[in-house]
Amino acid sequence: MNEALWALGRASGAVSLGLFTLSVVLGILVRSGRPLLVLPRFSLALVHRNIALLAVVFLGLHVGSLLLDPLAQLRALDVVVPFVGEFKPFWQGLGTVALDLAVAIAVTSLLRRRLGPRVFRAVHWASYALWPVAMAHAVGNGTDGTSGWFLGTALAAFGAVGAAVLWRMSAGFIETARSRQESRA
């Protein structure tokens, strides 16, 4: 049973991180206002939301299974308060930070019509912190975190998110950037 919880904890963590990677890249694409191949803009927004929600579900599995697993020595306090863990407190604490951010982002996203665009956006920006913190947690704390296959996959994910962020900061990022710049000149 403990072996199963341990395996579930590791696998769900990796799946959650993969889904968060996809969600960040999709979120940047949604922000650009561009459709993708056959997917219209509103579909992309829905895919972004659903992938992100799925990432949170797997994050719940990740934390829940390791809470029940005596090997992981995870206490309820570690789920909320970072850097006080028994095992690798720094790397585990990064996971706690990422979890807290994920909960804040998910709750403000689901309640965004109530909270208004200002609060939603301010909290949603934390996604850019969540991703690298979660990735560092995976590499530093994961049993396979420093194995070749994991580092290779992590590097590919880092490349994808990095490229998306660079694109996000470029001048032609917004779909209508050209016409808006021309009319300003």
Added chain:
Amino acid sequence: MSRTNLHIDWTRCDGRGLCTELLPDLLVRDDWGYPLAADPSLDDKSNIPLGRDDEPAAAEAAALCPRLALAVRRRRP
């Protein structure tokens, strides 16, 4: 005709284009991406009258607008 309008809050709208995809018969996009009423005779550009068949798509657009710039509102008599 139903008794609702699609209200566009121009202080929030950023012309992301989701609403023009979901309501192609009611809205067109200008060169900068912002939605315009497809019917040019409309006086009020911020409140577009919805037909009964438009309401589900309008509600969807309001829910999905990335800038929360849309609302389906009851028309004033």
